Amino acid sequence: xxxxxxxxxxxxxFYSGSTFYVRPTYIxxxxxxxxxxxxxxxxxxKSLANLENNSSNGNISKKAExxxxxxxxxxxxxxxxxxxxxxxxxxxxxxxxxxxxxxxPQAEKIPGDKFVKEKIFHPFIIYCRKYFGLRNxxxxxxxQANGMLHFHLTTDTFLHHAKIRKVWNRLMEKEGLLDNFIxxxxxxxxxxxxxxxxxxIKDLGAYLAKYFCKEDKERRKVKGRLWGCNxxxxxxxxxxxxxxxDESAKExxxxxxxxxxxxxxxxxxDFLGRSNHLATIxxxxxxxxxxxxxxxxxxxxNNRRFEIRHNIITLPPEYxxxx
Numbered sequence: 001x002x003x004x005x006x007x008x009x010x011x012x013x014f015y016s017g018s019t020f021y022v023r024p025t026y027i028x029x030x031x032x033x034x035x036x037x038x039x040x041x042x043x044x045x046k047s048l049a050n051l052e053n054n055s056s057n058g059n060i061s062k063k064a065e066x067x068x069x070x071x072x073x074x075x076x077x078x079x080x081x082x083x084x085x086x087x088x089x090x091x092x093x094x095x096x097x098x099x100x101x102x103x104x105p106q107a108e109k110i111p112g113d114k115f116v117k118e119k120i121f122h123p124f125i126i127y128c129r130k131y132f133g134l135r136n137x138x139x140x141x142x143x144q145a146n147g148m149l150h151f152h153l154t155t156d157t158f159l160h161h162a163k164i165r166k167v168w169n170r171l172m173e174k175e176g177l178l179d180n181f182i183x184x185x186x187x188x189x190x191x192x193x194x195x196x197x198x199x200x201i202k203d204l205g206a207y208l209a210k211y212f213c214k215e216d217k218e219r220r221k222v223k224g225r226l227w228g229c230n231x232x233x234x235x236x237x238x239x240x241x242x243x244x245x246d247e248s249a250k251e252x253x254x255x256x257x258x259x260x261x262x263x264x265x266x267x268x269x270d271f272l273g274r275s276n277h278l279a280t281i282x283x284x285x286x287x288x289x290x291x292x293x294x295x296x297x298x299x300x301x302n303n304r305r306f307e308i309r310h311n312i313i314t315l316p317p318e319y320x321x322x323x
Contacts, residue, residue, distance in 0.1 A: 018248040022239045022300045024073035024205065024286075027255065030279045032242075058221025065213045071138045071233040072154065072212060073205040077286065078136070078308035079156035097204065099211075100153040101194040102168055105181045106146055113223040116149045117141070120171045127167050133157055135311045138229040140212045143219045154198070154208055161195040168193050232311045239304045241296045254295050255282045 014034045021028040060068070081094045102124070104116070121139075128134035137155035144150050166189075172178050173188050181190050198204060212227065231237065243251060255262070261283045267276040292298030 015245060017242065017244040018251070020241045020243065020251060020297050020300075022241065022297055022304065023070050024077040024284075024301075025069075026284055027282045027297060028279050029248075029252065029255070029282065031277065058223065058226070060213055060215060060226060064227070067235050068138065068140075068212050068227055069205075069209040070235065071229040072209045074233050074304065074308060075136055075138060075154065075156060075229075076205040076208070078305040080309065082156075082158060084158060095158055095197050097154060097156050097198045097208075098159060099196045099198050099208070100155070100159060100164070101150065102153065103144065103150040103192050103194075104148045104172060104177055105190050105192065106148065107177050107180055110147045111149075111175075111177065113141070113149050115175075117224065119175050120168075120177070121151055123171055124164075124168055128157075128159065128164065132159055132163065134159070136230055136233055136308055138208075138212065138227070138233065140227045141222045141225070142216070143222055145219065147220055149222065152212065154212070159195055161193060164195070165189070165191075165193040230311070232308050237304075237307075239300055241300045243296065247296065251295060251297055254292060254297075257291070260284065260288065 012035070016032045016034045019030050019032055021030065076097060079096050081096050083092050084095050085092050102121070104111075104120075121141075125134070125137075125139075134155060134157045136157065137153055139154075140152045142150055142152065169178065169189055169192055172192070173182075178188050178190065182188050198208065241251075263281045263283075264277065265279045265281065267278055269275045289298065289301060292301065
């Protein structure tokens with residue numbers, strides 16, 4: 001029995017527009033295609049999947065590094081200046097983003113990483129969310145030179161250094177991690193927390209992201225999860241715009257400005273040296289976002305920042321005063 005040959009029309013591919021994935025420091029434009037065949041494989045899916053690597057083994061993978069950078073940059077881009085009143089100096093100062101370090105004193109036995117995260121760090125985050133208004137944050141777990149676990153936390157929420165130290169030390173004392181310190185120094189309030197307001201840095205997002213992604217190969221690897229953030233900053237909250245061909249052309253015209261650098265991503269070459277266009281990455285500086293406020297990608301960017309900002313709980317004015 002002879003088969004009816006498929007016509008050219010049955011396997012034809014149509015360009016249906018582009019999807020723009022919006023990030024604080026770059027935009028990825030991915031062309032979308034529709035095939036007339038019902039059983040056709042989604043184009044470029046395999047090639048794009050090859051770009052991802054989700055392995056960990058105690059190391060920050062390239063994929064995780066990109067997620068950390070995006071979370072930190074969304075935090076910085078959405079943060080607003082907050083006025084804090086210092087009663088000692090009787091003056092106001094402005095705060096935007098801070099950097100917190102949480103350490104554990106030397107103990108007789110190094111506690112397991114899972115134990116520290118479940119019994120101390122996670123309850124600390126929950127307490128701060130409930131009583132200090134913590135909402136937007138990124139954290140990173142590392143090991144100290146003595147093998148003890150410690151954490152870095154950056155947030156746009158004002159955290160009083162004395163208040164969080166009291167909470168952190170109370171959680172450690174409850175689990176017996178201050179026994180050695182109490183026996184040696186006679187009190188239960190070690191200098192276990194450090195809080196700094198981050199300012200006067202030209203590219204704050206890049207600075208914090210680099211710090212969070214650094215690794216010390218001389219120290220032991222952290223077991224389990226290495227970093228995390230609140231849901232509003234996570235990669236699960238997608239920020240993208242799907243455009244038809246006409247809208248895509250308009251968005252691309254705005255992106256193709258001389259001052260905006262870009263990089264084309266192509267698939268592997270076939271035996272004839274041909275390769276498919278997978279995506280284009282446009283690198284956006286913060287000051288350039290104002291150019292897109294009337295475009296769809298600019299609207300998506302501002303809506304994302306609005307969602308992050310309004311995730312913050314309003315606390316009474318007394319909280320924002322330093323005694």
